[in-house]
Amino acid sequence: VTDAVALLDPARPQATWAPDLFNYNSRIVAGGSRGELDLTGRPRCLLAGPYIVLPAGRWRATYRLTFDETGSRLRIRVDWGGVEQFLSEEFVPGRPGVFEITQEYDWLEPGPAEIRLILLEGVFDGRMTFSGAEIERIG
Numbered sequence: 001v002t003d004a005v006a007l008l009d010p011a012r013p014q015a016t017w018a019p020d021l022f023n024y025n026s027r028i029v030a031g032g033s034r035g036e037l038d039l040t041g042r043p044r045c046l047l048a049g050p051y052i053v054l055p056a057g058r059w060r061a062t063y064r065l066t067f068d069e070t071g072s073r074l075r076i077r078v079d080w081g082g083v084e085q086f087l088s089e090e091f092v093p094g095r096p097g098v099f100e101i102t103q104e105y106d107w108l109e110p111g112p113a114e115i116r117l118i119l120l121e122g123v124f125d126g127r128m129t130f131s132g133a134e135i136e137r138i139g
Helices: none
Strands: 014-017 036-038 044-054 057-067 076-081 086-091 097-107 111-119 127-137
Touching: 044 127, 057 111, 076 097, 086 097, 111 127
Parallel strands: none
Antiparallel strands: 014 127, 036 127, 044 111, 057 097, 057 127, 076 086, 076 111
Protein backbone atom coordinates (compact mmCIF):
# COMPACT_ATOMS: atom_id res chain seq x y z
CA VAL A 1 0.00 0.00 0.00
CA THR A 2 2.83 2.44 0.78
CA ASP A 3 3.96 2.26 -2.87
CA ALA A 4 0.90 4.36 -3.74
CA VAL A 5 2.25 7.17 -1.55
CA ALA A 6 5.04 8.37 -3.81
CA LEU A 7 6.78 11.68 -3.27
CA LEU A 8 5.73 13.68 -6.30
CA ASP A 9 8.31 16.43 -6.76
CA PRO A 10 11.89 16.09 -5.44
CA ALA A 11 12.09 19.90 -5.09
CA ARG A 12 8.89 20.05 -3.02
CA PRO A 13 7.78 16.52 -2.08
CA GLN A 14 4.18 16.00 -1.14
CA ALA A 15 1.76 13.10 -0.81
CA THR A 16 -1.80 12.23 0.13
CA TRP A 17 -2.29 9.61 2.83
CA ALA A 18 -5.74 8.05 2.47
CA PRO A 19 -7.73 6.92 5.55
CA ASP A 20 -7.07 3.29 4.52
CA LEU A 21 -3.36 3.66 5.44
CA PHE A 22 -4.13 4.18 9.15
CA ASN A 23 -4.79 1.80 12.06
CA TYR A 24 -8.04 2.38 13.99
CA ASN A 25 -9.04 1.67 17.59
CA SER A 26 -12.69 2.62 17.19
CA ARG A 27 -15.74 1.16 15.51
CA ILE A 28 -16.42 2.26 11.96
CA VAL A 29 -19.91 3.81 11.73
CA ALA A 30 -22.41 1.22 10.47
CA GLY A 31 -22.58 1.53 6.70
CA GLY A 32 -19.75 4.07 6.75
CA SER A 33 -16.38 4.04 5.08
CA ARG A 34 -12.94 3.75 6.67
CA GLY A 35 -12.32 6.90 8.68
CA GLU A 36 -15.96 7.36 9.79
CA LEU A 37 -15.68 6.62 13.51
CA ASP A 38 -18.12 5.98 16.33
CA LEU A 39 -16.52 7.73 19.32
CA THR A 40 -18.63 5.90 21.94
CA GLY A 41 -16.45 4.42 24.66
CA ARG A 42 -13.48 5.05 26.91
CA PRO A 43 -10.62 7.50 26.34
CA ARG A 44 -8.27 5.98 23.75
CA CYS A 45 -6.13 6.47 20.67
CA LEU A 46 -8.67 6.59 17.83
CA LEU A 47 -6.20 6.20 14.97
CA ALA A 48 -2.48 6.05 14.30
CA GLY A 49 -0.17 5.65 11.35
CA PRO A 50 0.84 5.33 8.60
CA TYR A 51 4.53 4.79 9.62
CA ILE A 52 5.88 5.77 6.21
CA VAL A 53 9.54 6.77 6.46
CA LEU A 54 10.13 10.46 5.69
CA PRO A 55 13.58 11.91 4.93
CA ALA A 56 15.12 14.45 7.27
CA GLY A 57 13.62 17.93 6.99
CA ARG A 58 10.60 19.96 8.04
CA TRP A 59 7.27 18.36 7.13
CA ARG A 60 3.75 19.77 7.28
CA ALA A 61 0.69 17.56 7.77
CA THR A 62 -2.80 18.89 7.06
CA TYR A 63 -5.85 16.80 7.86
CA ARG A 64 -9.60 17.29 7.97
CA LEU A 65 -11.81 16.09 10.77
CA THR A 66 -15.60 16.27 10.73
CA PHE A 67 -17.55 16.14 14.00
CA ASP A 68 -21.24 15.69 14.75
CA GLU A 69 -22.91 17.73 17.54
CA THR A 70 -21.93 15.33 20.36
CA GLY A 71 -18.43 14.70 19.03
CA SER A 72 -17.80 18.43 18.81
CA ARG A 73 -17.84 18.77 22.62
CA LEU A 74 -15.01 16.32 23.26
CA ARG A 75 -11.34 16.95 24.03
CA ILE A 76 -9.10 15.56 21.29
CA ARG A 77 -5.30 15.40 21.13
CA VAL A 78 -3.55 15.41 17.76
CA ASP A 79 0.08 14.24 17.47
CA TRP A 80 2.31 14.62 14.39
CA GLY A 81 5.92 13.53 14.07
CA GLY A 82 8.01 10.49 14.76
CA VAL A 83 6.87 7.53 16.81
CA GLU A 84 8.74 8.64 19.95
CA GLN A 85 9.23 12.39 19.40
CA PHE A 86 6.35 14.46 18.08
CA LEU A 87 4.32 17.66 18.28
CA SER A 88 1.18 17.37 20.39
CA GLU A 89 -1.85 19.71 20.52
CA GLU A 90 -5.21 19.48 22.28
CA PHE A 91 -8.48 21.03 21.18
CA VAL A 92 -12.26 20.93 21.59
CA PRO A 93 -14.02 21.61 18.26
CA GLY A 94 -16.85 23.51 20.01
CA ARG A 95 -19.35 23.11 17.17
CA PRO A 96 -20.25 20.43 14.62
CA GLY A 97 -18.66 20.68 11.19
CA VAL A 98 -15.41 20.27 9.28
CA PHE A 99 -12.08 21.33 10.79
CA GLU A 100 -8.71 21.51 9.06
CA ILE A 101 -5.66 21.02 11.25
CA THR A 102 -2.12 21.83 10.15
CA GLN A 103 0.99 20.83 12.10
CA GLU A 104 4.70 21.04 11.26
CA TYR A 105 7.48 18.85 12.59
CA ASP A 106 11.27 18.62 11.98
CA TRP A 107 12.76 15.21 11.27
CA LEU A 108 16.44 15.36 12.26
CA GLU A 109 17.03 12.04 10.51
CA PRO A 110 14.88 9.77 8.33
CA GLY A 111 12.18 7.99 10.28
CA PRO A 112 8.62 6.67 10.26
CA ALA A 113 5.89 9.32 10.39
CA GLU A 114 2.90 9.00 12.66
CA ILE A 115 -0.33 10.92 13.06
CA ARG A 116 -2.30 10.06 16.19
CA LEU A 117 -5.78 11.22 17.18
CA ILE A 118 -6.51 10.58 20.84
CA LEU A 119 -9.88 10.91 22.55
CA LEU A 120 -9.08 12.34 26.01
CA GLU A 121 -12.39 11.53 27.71
CA GLY A 122 -15.03 8.82 27.73
CA VAL A 123 -18.22 9.46 25.79
CA PHE A 124 -21.67 7.87 25.43
CA ASP A 125 -22.19 9.04 21.85
CA GLY A 126 -20.49 10.95 19.06
CA ARG A 127 -19.04 10.61 15.60
CA MET A 128 -15.97 11.87 13.82
CA THR A 129 -14.71 11.42 10.26
CA PHE A 130 -10.99 11.43 9.47
CA SER A 131 -10.47 12.27 5.78
CA GLY A 132 -6.79 11.36 5.53
CA ALA A 133 -3.77 13.66 5.44
CA GLU A 134 -1.86 15.83 2.97
CA ILE A 135 1.84 15.96 3.74
CA GLU A 136 4.40 18.31 2.30
CA ARG A 137 8.11 18.89 2.81
CA ILE A 138 8.61 22.58 3.56
CA GLY A 139 12.27 22.69 4.49
